[in-house]
Amino acid sequence: MDLTVPVEYSRAGNTTHSGNVHAIQDDEKFSYGTAGFRFKSEKLPFIVFRCAYVASLRARQLNSAIGVMITASHNPSCDNGVKLVDPSGDMLNEQWEIYATEVVNATDAELPAAVRALEKQISVGKTQLSRVVCGMDTRCSGPCLMNAARAGAALFNVQFDDIGVVSTPMLHYAVKAFNEPKFAEPTHDGYYSAIADSFKKLYEITEEPKDSRYQPKVIVDCANGVGAPRFRNLLERIPSSLLEVEFRNESEELNQGCGADFVKISQKLPANFSPTAAEPKCASFDGDADRLMYFRAKASENSESNDAELFDGDKIAVLIVTYIREQLKDYENSTPMERLRLGIVQTAYANGSSTRYIREKLGIEPIIVPTGVKHLHEAASEFDIGIYFEANGHGTVVFSEIFDRIIRRTPTESLPLRRLALFSRVINETVGDAFADLLAVEAVLRHYGWSMDDWAEKLYRDVPNVQIKVPVIDRSIFKTTNAEQTLVKPVGIQKMIDTDVAKYNNSRAFIRPSGTENIVRVYAEADTVENTLQLGKSLEQVVLNLCNSN
Ligand SMILES: CC(=O)N[C@H]1[C@@H](OP(=O)(O)O)O[C@H](CO)[C@@H](O)[C@@H]1O
Numbered sequence: 363m364d365l366t367v368p369v370e371y372s373r374a375g376n377t378t379h380s381g382n383v384h385a386i387q388d389d390e391k392f393s394y395g396t397a398g399f400r401f402k403s404e405k406l407p408f409i410v411f412r413c414a415y416v417a418s419l420r421a422r423q424l425n426s427a428i429g430v431m432i433t434a435s436h437n438p439s440c441d442n443g444v445k446l447v448d449p450s451g452d453m454l455n456e457q458w459e460i461y462a463t464e465v466v467n468a469t470d471a472e473l474p475a476a477v478r479a480l481e482k483q484i485s486v487g488k489t490q491l492s493r494v495v496c497g498m499d500t501r502c503s504g505p506c507l508m509n510a511a512r513a514g515a516a517l518f519n520v521q522f523d524d525i526g527v528v529s530t531p532m533l534h535y536a537v538k539a540f541n542e543p544k545f546a547e548p549t550h551d552g553y554y555s556a557i558a559d560s561f562k563k564l565y566e567i568t569e570e571p572k573d574s575r576y577q578p579k580v581i582v583d584c585a586n587g588v589g590a591p592r593f594r595n596l597l598e599r600i601p602s603s604l605l606e607v608e609f610r611n612e613s614e615e616l617n618q619g620c621g622a623d624f625v626k627i628s629q630k631l632p633a634n635f636s637p638t639a640a641e642p643k644c645a646s647f648d649g650d651a652d653r654l655m656y657f658r659a660k661a662s663e664n665s666e667s668n669d670a671e672l673f674d675g676d677k678i679a680v681l682i683v684t685y686i687r688e689q690l691k692d693y694e695n696s697t698p699m700e701r702l703r704l705g706i707v708q709t710a711y712a713n714g715s716s717t718r719y720i721r722e723k724l725g726i727e728p729i730i731v732p733t734g735v736k737h738l739h740e741a742a743s744e745f746d747i748g749i750y751f752e753a754n755g756h757g758t759v760v761f762s763e764i765f766d767r768i769i770r771r772t773p774t775e776s777l778p779l780r781r782l783a784l785f786s787r788v789i790n791e792t793v794g795d796a797f798a799d800l801l802a803v804e805a806v807l808r809h810y811g812w813s814m815d816d817w818a819e820k821l822y823r824d825v826p827n828v829q830i831k832v833p834v835i836d837r838s839i840f841k842t843t844n845a846e847q848t849l850v851k852p853v854g855i856q857k858m859i860d861t862d863v864a865k866y867n868n869s870r871a872f873i874r875p876s877g878t879e880n881i882v883r884v885y886a887e888a889d890t891v892e893n894t895l896q897l898g899k900s901l902e903q904v905v906l907n908l909c910n911s912n
């Protein structure tokens with residue numbers, strides 16, 4: 363194999379989309395974070411090149427399609443990132459995260475030896491099905507990075523499929539479809555029609571209750587990202603009499619004052635949403651449309667207040683699990699001996715009320731795992747029906763082969779089971795998908811005949827909570843355990859947190875370093891908004907004092 367690296371994709375000659383060379387020092391190290399490599403876009407060309415090479419090696423090892431997604435999600439438009447996707451559309455295997463990190467961190471001089479060492483460990487058999495499938499979000503650095511990916515895959519002559527500007531979930535879906543032709547057609551159209559057709563069929567066999575308060579209209583904040591063009595494409599296949607969507611924030615500055623992350627962290631209405639206008643049901647995507655957050659203006663005496671009432675990932679998870687359980691009853695009644703195992707996975711950021719509701723009212727013990735989709739997805743895959751959502755709106759439902767056989771492929775007269783089978787195809791089971799999740803939520807709200815008031819009142823009420831981002835110079839000094847809820851380093855900090863938390867009722871708080879940004883996140887909950895803010899602020903101060911004293 364020819365290991366000649368085109369100069370523009372070497373560390374020394376790393377060339378940005380504006381044509382400038384942004385050399386990367388040999389001692390600068392990068393790590394594969396919560397969602398791949400994510401930095402200012404000028405650092406990315408050589409990283410993407412090397413990652414696509416790693417993807418091509420993985421593709422050859424497994425004789426399969428491997429995905430490369432170029433995105434920095436909810437981060438500012440000057441950032442970009444790259445993550446790799448395994449054959450069934452899920453996150454890259456952890457051992458391969460280590461390989462990717464080693465290859466990216468090699469100097470230009472070390473690269474050939476690093477590559478040869480890696481190739482020695484990987485056994486390659488047949489390779490005719492190996493290919494690298496690459497998509498990008500709407501960032502202007504995307505096309506240049508797509509070229510870097512093409513060049514990286516070419517090192518091995520592995521087939522390269524550029525699927526253009528897509529949401530992150532569309533890329534995951536396409537990778538699975540390339541590897542499992544029965545799943546769907548691996549094209550934009552294949553994705554749109556599989557999801558839209560299932561939604562329409564589900565609609566047909568769902569009877570809206572007579573006293574329904576459901577409104578088939580949503581106003582969507584697209585974060586000025588890929589959600590705007592791509593969700594429009596999907597909706598071309600769904601008549602507006604079934605669902606009317608009004609688009610906002612389509613083509614201004616990406617993620618600026620809008621998007622699911624903005625709404626979740628600030629608990630404010632995004633740009634171009636007015637507290638006074640009658641906008642009963644709103645939803646926000648993030649920049650690469652793998653997160654969905656429902657919201658509406660918070661009822662307030664102050665008509666100028668921009669506060670938003672959130673219907674976040676936890677609310678969506680509880681709504682979906684309630685629906686799935688109801689549809690499953692028919693199966694459980696007819697086959698009492700054979701249960702499908704149903705589980706819910708959350709992270710420490712889940713609102714305490716949601717966790718209590720799932721445990722006490724639904725009788726399901728939620729599994730709490732560290733932040734990051736790979737952890738949630740893995741834990742959810744242990745069940746026949748595994749529902750996972752991060753509070754920030756990233757989540758989906760995964761289904762086992764047993765579910766596939768019993769529910770999807772066994773013909774039945776039972777309407778609930780037919781609904782469940784269709785619902786499982788509206789959902790994008792490869793990864794959290796803002797479009798698919800929005801359609802799934804609408805299908806469930808219509809099934810119950812629920813308005814936003816109903817959704818707010820009939821399940822549980824959030825306990826007040828706050829999340830604060832604290833910028834730090836070196837977040838690597840923070841080490842956690844206990845699904846990230848306890849700090850083991852720096853020594854002594856956890857005691858301070860515990861002391862602060864004990865001052866308030868119904869309180870819970872933790873501090874954890876971000877895996878995607880150079881910040882430490884403080885999360886706090888307590889009985890009142892004032893107490894929550896006080897607790898959050900005092901923990902923020904703990905971090906600031908520590909970092910300033912170092
Ligand atoms: C609290 C929070 O929302 N964290 C997010 C954020 O990770 P951090 O490691 O917390 O920066 O970005 C991840 C990737 O998008 C997402 O999976 C995760 O949930």
Ligand SMILES: [Mg+2]
Nearest residue numbers: 435648650652
């Ligand atoms: Mg995202």
